[in-house]
Amino acid sequence: MMISAYKTNPPLLFFKGLANDTRLAIIQVLKNGPKPVGEICETLGFEQNRVSHNLRCLEFCGFVSSERTGKKRIYSLNDETIAPLMQIVDNHIKTYGQNLMQCKVLRR
Amino acid sequence: MMISAYKTNPPLLFFKGLANDTRLAIIQVLKNGPKPVGEICETLGFEQNRVSHNLRCLEFCGFVSSERTGKKRIYSLNDETIAPLMQIVDNHIKTYGQNLMQCKVLRR
DNA sequence: TCGTCATATGATGATTTCGGCATATAAAAC
DNA sequence: GTTTTATATGCCGAAATCATCATATGACGA
Numbered sequence: 501m502m503i504s505a506y507k508t509n510p511p512l513l514f515f516k517g518l519a520n521d522t523r524l525a526i527i528q529v530l531k532n533g534p535k536p537v538g539e540i541c542e543t544l545g546f547e548q549n550r551v552s553h554n555l556r557c558l559e560f561c562g563f564v565s566s567e568r569t570g571k572k573r574i575y576s577l578n579d580e581t582i583a584p585l586m587q588i589v590d591n592h593i594k595t596y597g598q599n600l601m602q603c604k605v606l607r608r
Numbered sequence: 609m610m611i612s613a614y615k616t617n618p619p620l621l622f623f624k625g626l627a628n629d630t631r632l633a634i635i636q637v638l639k640n641g642p643k644p645v646g647e648i649c650e651t652l653g654f655e656q657n658r659v660s661h662n663l664r665c666l667e668f669c670g671f672v673s674s675e676r677t678g679k680k681r682i683y684s685l686n687d688e689t690i691a692p693l694m695q696i697v698d699n700h701i702k703t704y705g706q707n708l709m710q711c712k713v714l715r716r
Numbered sequence: 717t718c719g720t721c722a723t724a725t726g727a728t729g730a731t732t733t734c735g736g737c738a739t740a741t742a743a744a745a746c
Numbered sequence: 747g748t749t750t751t752a753t754a755t756g757c758c759g760a761a762a763t764c765a766t767c768a769t770a771t772g773a774c775g776a
Contacts, residue, residue: 562704596670
């Protein structure tokens with residue numbers, strides 16, 4: 501079993517892609533529908549480059565997609581992955597949310 | 609929108625729980641059935657305490673469960689969450705796996 | 717009770733992550 | 747062609763992560 505291969509392990513990268521509060525916040529905003537960068541920045545109160553950096557990741561990794569509309573680039577969720585995924589996450593949190601928030605390893 | 613609350617955001621912690629190569633490796637081993645710590649260490653070639661640390665997290669956060677059997681503690685997956693979750697992840701990887709591995713943000 | 721097997725827990729230093737500052741690039745209007 | 751609007755990209759320093767070294771705790775048998 502090759503340990504060094506784990507750092508490029510796609511499931512690992514999948515979870516690392518989502519284990520970031522800025523990216524999760526962006527996903528939350530896009531749940532309400534497609535949005536341009538500027539609007540995401542405003543809604544979240546984040547600097548533009550923070551949002552762009554993270555949209556770059558989200559799009560390249562397939563979590564969101566985008567479409568140029570004039571000067572604006574409108575981003576939207578990849579619902580095929582995100583919708584069922586967040587359903588599972590939400591169900592899990594119903595039972596284990598409190599523990600997740602108090603985990604000594606994650607919150608140390 | 610409270611930014612400071614994001615660090616204790618349960619979905620974030622859910623993903624952080626899984627965005628770790630040791631913990632994912634353990635999950636991979638447990639897919640083949642319940643196992644004691646020692647056997648997980650052997651299979652993966654990891655030091656015992658590395659495995660214990662991470663099992664602690666996995667169990668507290670609800671991703672695995674355990675049962676004391678004599679001197680051994682047998683760990684098993686929470687299939688209710690992990691099975692459908694990894695299904696979604698695997699499907700996503702079929703399409704976006706290459707990009708995940710080359711993402712400039714995740715792999716910088 | 718003591719010794720052995722099995723596992724859990726604490727803390728530190730090394731490595732990884734990530735946003736802000738700075739700047740580049742793209743699209744539209746003039 | 748230039749200016750304005752909108753967004754993308756690079757890099758550095760600070761913060762977060764995490765395995766190793768060390769040790770503690772638990773279960774069982776003699």
